[in-house]
Amino acid sequence: MADPSLTDPSLDRAARRVIDAYLAEVTDHLGGPSGARAAILAELEDGLWTATAAQQAQPMSPEAAARAAVAEFGHAGAVAAGFGPELAAATGRRVGLGLLATGPLVGSSWLLVTAATWRWAGREPPAALGLVAGLVGLVLVVAVPAAMVAVAVSGRLSRWLPVGPQVAATAAATAASACVAGDLVLLTGMLTAAVLAGGMAWPAGLLAAGASGLRLSLAGRAARRCLAARATLL
Amino acid sequence: MLKGHLDGLLLATLEAGPLHGYAVMEALRTGSGGRVDLPTGTVYPALHRLERAGLVRSRWSTEGGRRRRSYALTEAGHRALAGERSSWQEFSGAVSALLEGRPWPTPA
Numbered sequence: 589m590a591d592p593s594l595t596d597p598s599l600d601r602a603a604r605r606v607i608d609a610y611l612a613e614v615t616d617h618l619g620g621p622s623g624a625r626a627a628i629l630a631e632l633e634d635g636l637w638t639a640t641a642a643q644q645a646q647p648m649s650p651e652a653a654a655r656a657a658v659a660e661f662g663h664a665g666a667v668a669a670g671f672g673p674e675l676a677a678a679t680g681r682r683v684g685l686g687l688l689a690t691g692p693l694v695g696s697s698w699l700l701v702t703a704a705t706w707r708w709a710g711r712e713p714p715a716a717l718g719l720v721a722g723l724v725g726l727v728l729v730v731a732v733p734a735a736m737v738a739v740a741v742s743g744r745l746s747r748w749l750p751v752g753p754q755v756a757a758t759a760a761a762t763a764a765s766a767c768v769a770g771d772l773v774l775l776t777g778m779l780t781a782a783v784l785a786g787g788m789a790w791p792a793g794l795l796a797a798g799a800s801g802l803r804l805s806l807a808g809r810a811a812r813r814c815l816a817a818r819a820t821l822l
Numbered sequence: 823m824l825k826g827h828l829d830g831l832l833l834a835t836l837e838a839g840p841l842h843g844y845a846v847m848e849a850l851r852t853g854s855g856g857r858v859d860l861p862t863g864t865v866y867p868a869l870h871r872l873e874r875a876g877l878v879r880s881r882w883s884t885e886g887g888r889r890r891r892s893y894a895l896t897e898a899g900h901r902a903l904a905g906e907r908s909s910w911q912e913f914s915g916a917v918s919a920l921l922e923g924r925p926w927p928t929p930a
Contacts, residue, residue: 635862
């Protein structure tokens with residue numbers, strides 16, 4: 589009976605080791621969102637096995653064919669680097685969309701705190717609240733347009749916009765950094781205002797503080813990821 | 823020079839129907855008699871970029887137990903290909919005229 593690995597080289601253990609080692613090397617050089625990385629690796633794996641099968645048009649072992657396919661694909665670092673701009677765009681887009689989606693939720697939770705603590709309780713809000721609102725307004729002036737730019741330049745508009753994925757990553761990093769600043773202002777400012785004014789509607793306060801704390805942590809990580817993605821393009 | 827026309831070349835390979843990434847590389851090689859042999863690190867990311875721009879769309883399927891991503895032209899991709907062809911013809915006509923010492927555009 590004929591060796592099945594001659595018709596399907598992926599059944600050959602030695603050939604699989606060659607392909608897996610190459611993909612592991614590509615993985616080491618890939619950044620960006622995990623979903624995008626997994627899709628790239630699955631696509632490359634299919635391409636490598638197709639190339640391996642094509643190499644077997646000439647008489648050679650599955651392992652030798654796999655080595656020839658890997659050589660045809662080129663240096664793993666160079667292949668991964670080729671995906672750098674797309675992964676930077678994907679990172680920028682994901683962060684931009686995430687910030688645009690979560691921003692209103694975090695903002696609404698703090699508005700609820702303000703209403704429950706002062707407006708609905710018929711109490712006068714402290715003057716510090718005005719300062720907090722002003723600083724948050726400044727943050728929004730930076731964060732919202734930056735997040736929108738990140739989303740715009742990383743999507744279909746990229747066909748007409750003369751900017752690349754580097755701008756998407758930079759804009760997303762700017763938006764995420766602004767959100768970190770905004771959450772720090774909200775957490776410290778609102779808690780200070782509440783202490784100065786003698787209390788806060790705590791159920792709403794805890795919800796808002798939790799939302800801001802979570803967003804602060806995620807936005808901080810997102811900003812670092814965007815800067816790292818941008819650095820690979822410089 | 824090839825880099826400036828990469829999108830057009832990729833779109834042209836997909837005009838006849840959907841292809842996966844390696845098949846696109848093969849189509850470029852065989853269609854050019856081996857003269858256009860683009861590296862993996864160029865072709866696959868470029869297909870992703872074209873998809874992001876809405877000029878191609880991809881679809882995952884399962885072939886022989888493996889996940890396979892195939893690309894097909896969108897309507898916008900067909901229009902972009904027509905534009906790429908037109909600009910290439912204009913460019914190559916101008917270069918040919920220069921190399922052959924003819925005036926460009928050719929007088930009517």
